[in-house]
Amino acid sequence: MSRVSVEIENHIAHVTLTRGDKMNALDPKMMQAIVEAGEGLMARDEVRVVLLSGEGKAFCAGLDIMSFGAMAGQDPESFLMPRTYGDANLFQQVAMVWRKLPMPVICALQGVAYGGGFQIALGADVRIAAPGTKLAVMEIKWGIVPDMGGMALLPHLTGSDVIRRLTYSAAPFEAEQALEWGLVTELAEDPVAAALALAEEIAEKSPSAIRAAKELIGFAEAHMGDQDAVLLEESRVQAGLIGKPHQMETIASNLQKRKPNFD
Known part of the structure; x- marks a missing residue:
């Protein structure tokens, strides 16, 4: 049974968790998928944006605890430390x-995003929640403690x-509160439709500039506090964009009041 589907259309990769009957809970096969x-x-250069979502009533309910029962007798260091x-x-x-990923990822959330499901959403560039x-x-x-990238992403x-409050209590909270805390980007009655609209908007921008922007933002996050390094990286990235075909097409399409053609 397929647990994840990937469909590419108009430069947008639609990645969907397809274990809807289990609220897209994470078992080993689904994690691998x-x-x-x-x-x-x-390496898919034609993909400019990824739309990540879950089928059914939930984005992802987190770990399928029953399916991980087999790990109980194993040495945890053997599968966690490598x-x-x-x-x-x-x-x-x-x-x-x-x-x-080199291109932006927009995650659409509905129902629940618990534990591992929440951490998957944190990996996206933008989170739109119902x-x-x-x-x-x-x-x-x-x-246990969050160990699926959450501690690298949450700060x-x-x-x-x-x-600390969320980790110590494990208490669920709603998207409205998540918005106040900066954990979701925006709310939408139909998060998939809103995510698609944003993906389509981004897909019309210079692909090289969008990818460079994602890399630059990541660099700035990793070097927070090192202003000299960030300013130098800004200049290096910009120098790699100015005068190149995608930038020239962006300028031409703006002046001619038409959609750009980057193909």
């Missing part, structure tokens, strides 16, 4: 692959006190 979907887009995806293990790559969507840093409920989005 999510990573493979993300990794498969790394860095099988660069700086990440499989669990972490399920969320981090979306941040590592009103009333419930989110949670759920791991403490099971006697860039909200304050330490908020992270």
